[in-house]
Amino acid sequence: MFEAAIREFGRVDAVLNVAGIASGEPLVDTSEETLDKVLPIDLRHRRQHPDRRAVRHRLP
Known part of the structure; x- marks a missing residue:
C-alpha cells in the first residue's frame, strides 16, 4: 500500500x-x-x- 502511494504521489504525509x-x-x-x-x-x-512501514519511507 505504501509503495503504491509513494510511486503515485512521491511520499506519505500521514498514517x-x-x-x-x-x-x-x-x-x-x-x-x-x-x-x-x-x-x-x-x-x-x-x-x-502500517505505521512502521510508513516511517521507513520518511527516514533519509
Whole structure:
C-alpha cells in the first residue's frame, strides 16, 4: 500500500491506524468476557504495522 502511494504521489504525509470495537454497554456493566474481546482489538490490534512501514519511507 505504501509503495503504491509513494510511486503515485512521491511520499506519505500521514498514517491513521484506526481499529476498535465497542460493546455498547457502560464500562461499569461490562463483563470480563466482553473486555477480553474488546481490549485486545482496541489496545493492540494493528494489521501489518502500517505505521512502521510508513516511517521507513520518511527516514533519509
